[in-house]
Amino acid sequence: MSKQRVSRRQFLNYTLTGVGGFMAAGMLMPMVRFAVDPVLKASASGDFVATTMKESDLTTEPQRVSFLVQQKDAWYDSEETRVAWVFKDEAGEIVALSPICKHLGCVVDWNTDSKNPNRFFCNCHNGLYEKNGMNVEGTPPMGPLDMYLVQVEDGIIKLGAIEPNRNKGA
Ligand code: FES
Numbered sequence: 001m002s003k004q005r006v007s008r009r010q011f012l013n014y015t016l017t018g019v020g021g022f023m024a025a026g027m028l029m030p031m032v033r034f035a036v037d038p039v040l041k042a043s044a045s046g047d048f049v050a051t052t053m054k055e056s057d058l059t060t061e062p063q064r065v066s067f068l069v070q071q072k073d074a075w076y077d078s079e080e081t082r083v084a085w086v087f088k089d090e091a092g093e094i095v096a097l098s099p100i101c102k103h104l105g106c107v108v109d110w111n112t113d114s115k116n117p118n119r120f121f122c123n124c125h126n127g128l129y130e131k132n133g134m135n136v137e138g139t140p141p142m143g144p145l146d147m148y149l150v151q152v153e154d155g156i157i158k159l160g161a162i163e164p165n166r167n168k169g170a
Contacts, residue, residue: 048151048158053086055152058094062087062110062120062131065096067159084148084159085110085120089132096148096159097133103140120145132167 006014051067062085071078084096085108097120099107106124113121113128119136120129128136133145144167149160 048149048153048160050153051084051086051157051159053157055094055155055157058086058088058157060088060090062097064099064110065157065159082159083107086150086157087131094150094152094157095132096150096157097165098146098148098162100146101127101141102135102143102145103127108145133165134167 049067049069051065053063053065057063064083065086066081066083069080069082071080083099085099086094086096089095099109099120101108101122101124103122103125106122106127108120108122108127108129110120111118112123113119113126116128116136118131120131120133121127122129122141125140127141128139129141129145130136133147135141135144144165146162147165148162151158151160
């Protein structure tokens with residue numbers, strides 16, 4: 001039976017490598033967890049947020065509603081104010097349009113251009129949209145206004161994620 005001897009130098013090398021590895025892992029693990037943790041958490045994008053608007057207050061005339069959304073941008077929590085134009089369409093369906101113009105991102109207003117009544121108007125470059133959010137041909141926007149998902153709970157309008165306009169091509 002052969003006996004392999006470990007020199008003092010080898011023993012020190014093994015010991016220092018092992019201890020150094022443990023110390024490095026102890027320092028790196030919290031950093032890796034901190035870096036990866038927000039990415040692994042479930043996003044709250046499917047949540048609906050209550051507005052101050054009651055369903056009973058809705059008419060066929062678009063009304064401006066603002067509401068607060070909790071934003072989680074990886075490591076940073078914040079609140080963002082969002083706006084929607086909310087109304088009931090001819091079929092009685094609740095419609096909530098995003099006010100963000102599809103040309104260069106300005107904010108549209110309802111019925112503020114005297115030459116184009118009952119349309120959404122973007123005064124940055126005279127963009128126009130029909131009441132259902134469809135862009136008016138011949139004006140700068142190339143697509144319709146996006147829509148919020150809508151829910152009604154206890155008579156209160158709740159708004160969710162933003163989706164492409166369902167009237168597209170209608
Ligand atoms: S940003 Fe609305 S028309 Fe240009």
